[in-house]
Amino acid sequence: MTEGTSGCGFDRIGIVGVGLMGGSMARGLRALNAPPHVVGFSLDPADGRLALECGAIDELATDSAEAARGRDLVVYATPLGVTLDFLGQHSAVWGEAAITDVASLKAPVMDRVKELSEASRYVGSHPMTGGEGSGFAASSDGLFRDARVWLVRGEGATRAAGGVERLWRALGATPLWTDALEHDQRMTWVSQLPQLVANGLAATLAEAGYTPADLGPGGKDMTRLAASSPEMWRDVLETSAPRLAGALEAAGVELARMAAALEAGDLAAITELMARTKEWKG
């Protein structure tokens, strides 16, 4: 890794996966003064071509290792399981590059780079942005602006840490350092649980015979995430399964408790709960 002269600190960047996250990073980098040279790769050929045609990347790699070879920074923006596979496949071609990823869990990636003895070049990223869209078509150059990005640092990755933090700041994000396990525990509750509650609510409404057109703005808010890509979530949900089961169970118990209060005509219990959550929202 050499100190670059581009607006983000890295001159040559490889982005493996140019969907919502990787595509938005490519577009955000392109919008900088002195943009770096970006080589992209996509498992979805249509997404890769689109990123190239839109001018978001300088070159489209024909295989994933090509995007990872000869760079100052390689960014993995693929589903978690694919990222874990690519790390093992690519480590031989990384040269001096710093490595980051955008997976929404950090401990499994940290474990993998440790196994590969590559922790000293690894800084994991988790941008708290996105939504229900997926693919390059859903990307935008402002996706990371004002977003929190959780960062975790591999042991000894001092230089990479400075570089990756600078990259996110250049994209308008707010980087915050954390610990991989603590991060993943938090995400079970604040990210995966809301996602599955949206799916559960949508399934309940579908089963009762209602359609999205029947919903008002509140119901639309509450089912927006039900359109999220199952492919993007599968690995994350699998990794978190036991912890996430506990969180879902807690939410289910809360709903059952509210149902029982309504059944018993205990409206005060419901309005007290509403007042409490209104205060929590602040």
Next chain:
Amino acid sequence: MTEGTSGCGFDRIGIVGVGLMGGSMARGLRALNAPPHVVGFSLDPADGRLALECGAIDELATDSAEAARGRDLVVYATPLGVTLDFLGQHSAVWGEAAITDVASLKAPVMDRVKELSEASRYVGSHPMTGGEGSGFAASSDGLFRDARVWLVRGEGATRAAGGVERLWRALGATPLWTDALEHDQRMTWVSQLPQLVANGLAATLAEAGYTPADLGPGGKDMTRLAASSPEMWRDVLETSAPRLAGALEAAGVELARMAAALEAGDLAAITELMARTKEWKG
């Protein structure tokens, strides 16, 4: 009720309650060519003064009956229980006026106007818009633009029906006729259930020690409604309690089923559910 010359078909309108809904109606009417003369009333004196100072209403009534006397149309935009009370208190001063309301349940209001033998001037409205805000400060002149408004017609209310439908069209809304009981059944699922699921999820997150600042955009979507006003919801929830208990229970069972699948490592069940709800969202 006389055929008016204003842009909405009614020349003299009384709006009882100038909060989010009533305030938005007043502002929307004010923005029309040839706006009607609008007298407002608010149980919250600060809201009433604000509506007058902002020019949303022509006059602020000092008591609710004053807003209901000598009008072509009286609009009740107060919580459901207050509306039911006002209908009984005001019916003697309505003269020739048509009557509507914006409560999110229609059968209780329809029952009340029947008891009062005033069904032939009553058309109930339920605009499918709003959100977690409340009070005049949350109102806007475009709140009803492109929103569905469910309408129910009192027996014999032919003239009022044409007038109220025309009013909503003037505000940019899409009026749709329905039956009061069918409407209320639908709202249990598409409006009240999402509201309480948001409260339940927020309560679960609060109990686990997380704050709104910990949430990404998905979690923010899923807890936005947790800031809704308990006062505005109380009467609605009470009226729907038994039916709503069943809907909440169904959602709780769905979450418990998902928790069990995760516990058993049955990821296929989860991704199939996600694929189904993604398709439902369309």
